[in-house]
Amino acid sequence: MSNNSNPNYFRLGLFVLGAIGALIAVILIFGSGQLFKSSFIVETYIKQSVTGLDTGAAVRFRGVKIGQVKSIGLSGNIYERDVPMASRHEYVVVRMQIFASKVEEEHLSKYISDGLRARIKSMGITGVNYIEFDFAGKSSIATYQPLAYDWNADYPVIPSLPNQADEIISGIQKIVASLGDADLAGTQKKFDTLLSNLNQVMAGDGQNNQGIIQSVRDLNVLLDRIAKVTDKGELNILMRELIATMVTLRQTLGSVQGDTTASMENIKLATEQLNELTRVASQSPASLIWGEPPPRITPPMNGEQK
Known part of the structure; x- marks a missing residue:
């Protein structure tokens, strides 16, 4: 019985191997799709x-x-x-x-x-x-x-x-190298000096410079005083007096401007009369003696004629 079945097993094995080979070929060809x-x-x-x-x-x-x-x-x-x-x-x-x-x-x-x-x-x-x-x-x-x-x-x-990534690493290496060449001790001294000067500016030097802290305290005192003045109503009174003073000053300037304008007109009139007298004297000197007396020249007196 075994002798009769051996050719069948052999054929079945060949078929299985062929099927596996065909499957692998299909996967390689159509799976990758690159060929x-x-x-x-x-x-x-x-x-x-x-x-x-x-x-x-x-x-x-x-x-x-x-x-x-x-x-x-x-x-x-x-x-x-x-x-x-x-x-x-x-x-x-x-x-x-x-x-x-x-x-x-x-x-x-x-x-x-x-x-x-x-x-x-x-x-x-x-x-x-x-x-x-x-x-x-x-x-x-x-x-x-x-x-x-x-x-x-x-x-x-x-x-x-x-x-x-190599560019980033190279940049970091350059930064580290530059830090190694830097004068850290000198930089530290300059930084300490800067902090000392800043402390003097803030707290003062105990002599002429009182410092920002004291200036802030003085400013707070001044603000408190202003607040007190405002609360008492004195600031409102001061503002009303200032407005009244400005109105009076404006009226005064207006009146002075009017007087100045009138005075300038009088001076102009007197100048014209003087010019007329000079012209008559140059053309007919005898008329000054035998003719009618010329009109009287009235000089301006505080913007009025007398």
């Missing part, structure tokens, strides 16, 4: 550490996935094998597969000239990194020049920018 997509390879050079970036990590353009990391290596092993160790750049070479359905290869050079840069970014607190493509600003382009290299790249090269 039927047209793509191209680009690479970037990074001078800092790429810890947390692994093969298969996403490549995103402004947050949209456009590819994945294919390989990560050192330029010394890829391009600089014949270069002495001391002269090697030892950049990290990150090669990426870009889906042509997302970005067209013929547009890549135009994007790079417009400031397209690659940068490692983190996926938050997980520590997993990915490559982010984006257009850098003019200040970043001027500050971070593309890394120099002297080999013929196998694929189009996209310039890189430093990792933002």
Whole structure:
């Protein structure tokens, strides 16, 4: 019986293995969906550490996935094998597969000239990194020049920018270094002097300077006195007297202005009469003796004629 069943078991085993192989092929082909997509390879050079970036990590353009990391290596092993160790750049070479359905290869050079840069970014607190493509600003382009290299790249090269975490750490290190170079002892002395001067301004020096505290006390006393005067009604009386004085002064100025105007008119009239007399005397001197006496000139007396 066992001899008759052995061929059936063998066929069943082949069928199971074939089904498993077909299932794996379907998962690999249709699950990933990458084998039927047209793509191209680009690479970037990074001078800092790429810890947390692994093969298969996403490549995103402004947050949209456009590819994945294919390989990560050192330029010394890829391009600089014949270069002495001391002269090697030892950049990290990150090669990426870009889906042509997302970005067209013929547009890549135009994007790079417009400031397209690659940068490692983190996926938050997980520590997993990915490559982010984006257009850098003019200040970043001027500050971070593309890394120099002297080999013929196998694929189009996209310039890189430093990792933002590395920039923060570098900034902190610069601050710490500047603090180490600072004259802390001299700064402490200046600060102590400033506090001493501030104390003198507040409390005074016991001589001519009474200090702000005493000035505030004197001001409070003055305000109390003003409040007392206001409560007694003396301030209201003072205001009424001031208003009455202003009214009287206005009336006085009005009357003086009227008297001044009348006096000026009288002086003008007298001047005209004097001019007429001078004219007659120059034209006919005998008329001053034989003619009628000229009208009497009445000088102004306090704005009135007599």
